[in-house]
Amino acid sequence: MANAASGMAVHDECKLKFLELKAKRTFRYIVFKIEEKQKEVIVEKVGQPTESHEDFAASLPDTECRYAVFDYDFVTEENCQKSRIFFIAWSPDTARVRSKMIYASSKDRFKRELDGIQVELQATDPTEMDLEVFKSRAN
Secondary structure (H helix, E strand, O other): OOOOOOOOEEOHHHHHHHHHHHHHOOOOEEEEEEEOOOOEEEEEEEEOOOOOHHHHHHOOOOOOOEEEEEEEEEEOOOOOEEEEEEEEEEOOOOOOHHHHHHHHHHHHHHHHHOOOOOEEEEEOOHHHHOHHHHHHHHO
16 A cells, blocks of 8 residues: 555565564564665565664665664663664665655655554764663663
8 A cells, every 4th residue: 555645655575574573583684775767665674683883874875865773772770681672763864855755755654564663763964862771762
């Protein structure tokens, strides 16, 4: 079912991989890409549980928009191990205007397909999604 605003469909693999990340913790992160020709959001890359935040940041292109989810593990002040699932809307300043518009108009519907997102970040450069930002937003 396509999004009325932008006409984007969501490939089933997106939902399945997200459920694996959420329920089984099979992945550390997932990077999603809009295939403009097919008008569909697809999985571009998955990060293994052993991969780090740096690996995740490096997997996002410098000049193209992406959606991503990241399973962030942290320890609370009470010494409890916790995890938060972040949704990142990556829209670098250097991306094409058309691409930014397509990603912006499709974001809310795509996010609704991924049930269980706890924190949302909008990032236009790497400093807006560095580890300190994750730490401050996780609590």
